[in-house]
Amino acid sequence: MTSLDSDTGTAQAPDSPGGDPLYETVARRLLAQIDIGALRPGDRVPSVRELSRKTGYSITTALKAYEHLEALGAIESRPRSGYFVRLEPVKARALPQTIEVAQGPASLISTDVISSVLETITRPGQVPLAHASPSAELLPTAALHRLTRSLLRSDPAMATSYLMPPGHAGLRQQIARRLADQRCEVSPEDIVITTGSMEAINLSLRLLCCAGDTILMESPTYSGLLQVAEEMRLRVVELPNHPQHGIDPDDLRRAIRRHRVAAALFVQNFNNPTGSLLPEEAKREVVRTLNGHGVPLIEDDIYGELGYGGRATPLKAYDEADLVLHCASLSKTLSPGLRVGWVASHRYRRELIRHKFTLSTATNSLSQMAAAAVLESSLYDRHLRTFRVTLARSVARFSEAVLRHFPPQTVVSRPQGGFVLWIELPRNVDGLELFQRAAREHIAVNPGVIFSANGSYQNYLRINCALPWSAQIEQALATLGRIASWMAKRG
Numbered sequence: 001m002t003s004l005d006s007d008t009g010t011a012q013a014p015d016s017p018g019g020d021p022l023y024e025t026v027a028r029r030l031l032a033q034i035d036i037g038a039l040r041p042g043d044r045v046p047s048v049r050e051l052s053r054k055t056g057y058s059i060t061t062a063l064k065a066y067e068h069l070e071a072l073g074a075i076e077s078r079p080r081s082g083y084f085v086r087l088e089p090v091k092a093r094a095l096p097q098t099i100e101v102a103q104g105p106a107s108l109i110s111t112d113v114i115s116s117v118l119e120t121i122t123r124p125g126q127v128p129l130a131h132a133s134p135s136a137e138l139l140p141t142a143a144l145h146r147l148t149r150s151l152l153r154s155d156p157a158m159a160t161s162y163l164m165p166p167g168h169a170g171l172r173q174q175i176a177r178r179l180a181d182q183r184c185e186v187s188p189e190d191i192v193i194t195t196g197s198m199e200a201i202n203l204s205l206r207l208l209c210c211a212g213d214t215i216l217m218e219s220p221t222y223s224g225l226l227q228v229a230e231e232m233r234l235r236v237v238e239l240p241n242h243p244q245h246g247i248d249p250d251d252l253r254r255a256i257r258r259h260r261v262a263a264a265l266f267v268q269n270f271n272n273p274t275g276s277l278l279p280e281e282a283k284r285e286v287v288r289t290l291n292g293h294g295v296p297l298i299e300d301d302i303y304g305e306l307g308y309g310g311r312a313t314p315l316k317a318y319d320e321a322d323l324v325l326h327c328a329s330l331s332k333t334l335s336p337g338l339r340v341g342w343v344a345s346h347r348y349r350r351e352l353i354r355h356k357f358t359l360s361t362a363t364n365s366l367s368q369m370a371a372a373a374v375l376e377s378s379l380y381d382r383h384l385r386t387f388r389v390t391l392a393r394s395v396a397r398f399s400e401a402v403l404r405h406f407p408p409q410t411v412v413s414r415p416q417g418g419f420v421l422w423i424e425l426p427r428n429v430d431g432l433e434l435f436q437r438a439a440r441e442h443i444a445v446n447p448g449v450i451f452s453a454n455g456s457y458q459n460y461l462r463i464n465c466a467l468p469w470s471a472q473i474e475q476a477l478a479t480l481g482r483i484a485s486w487m488a489k490r491g
């Protein structure tokens, strides 16, 4: 441990470069020691208390650094023994490749493929590795039920009337408060409650774009967003999304110079499917570039709260021109069925309210009331704190099992938040065929092709890890691995 001591021997926490959270600075130092061989596979790393004492950082920072390293697959905790450098760190470190995308607008992949995948994965009785949706067992489901019942008893009139756009005042206040904690200048009046994040994004796109317009998206990205783009007959220019640090601001500058862009639509806080996180400095650059060219950004921040090291800063925090429409929901953190989301924008609030009314009149009142009550109580933050750790552990466990069961050339993403795993299979393994063969075994997964506009990522899969670990899951991953190995050998 001497090198760690000497590295941070001044005991005072220095500023973290690039505005990264402190725990990342600590984690990076430890990673560097693993890289140069100062810490070898199997070595015990200092206890959390020791690390805190030696580095001068708080116990919380030291613990977060270890949780971060664990989620990255660099170290592992052993019950009652402490943290150790993983025995196979090199294997865990390879990352799925980002596929270079053509510079012009992509002709969107057929939504028929997406629809047929959706139809298959929603069949009952399958091991649910497909939907990016946390199991109800990992969410405060019982507390939410109790609260909803008591709201219905205490205020039946409100619960059964319209709660018209912009929506529940207390809920908007809570969302604004949380965004203010993230340095976003948003008042409750700038927030419009929507039916999930998808409605927020739909409203924003419909406000900013017409058929034939060009928008920027990252690749890979969430298939639902590609479906909206296709339905609206938009042209999509894709920016490659690195599985660790997201889009490259230089690619964005080039794309903006080359195309007339109506809007950008990015998921840069724990992107679905890669789990990537755009670093702080790049966030600033991306927003500055878009602001400078007058291009509105629809920020899908649905996973922002689920960083293993804490909440990730929304891009909205860097929005000096009031051109970022911040969209999110409680679907990934509290309850997908609640259908409560929002869009926050001062500039566009009036049009958003109008569009919301014409699209769906209002969002479910009882849901809005329940969401407000949860956010007002300490329940939400308490839940998030444990949920983040649960997700980091779960993703690490799934990832370890995939690397154990799948063919040797398989590589997996190292998400920094969220709960999906992006898997690159050997080149000759077709993800769509694997998806079909898995469905016959009652295992639902998502093939990689549905996450890009141009049909890339054919030998990729995405799996959901927000499930309690069980023998059934282990068995399902083993079955997927067996099919993938057979396909790889078949050639």
Ligand SMILES: Cc1ncc(COP(=O)(O)O)c(C=O)c1O
Residues within 6 Å of the ligand: 132, 195, 196, 197, 198, 199, 222, 224, 267, 272, 300, 302, 328, 329, 330, 331, 336, 340, 341
């Ligand atoms: C990136 C992203 N955006 C939006 C959604 C849909 O969110 P909601 O259920 O709140 O409409 C999802 C769901 O998987 C998602 O992954």
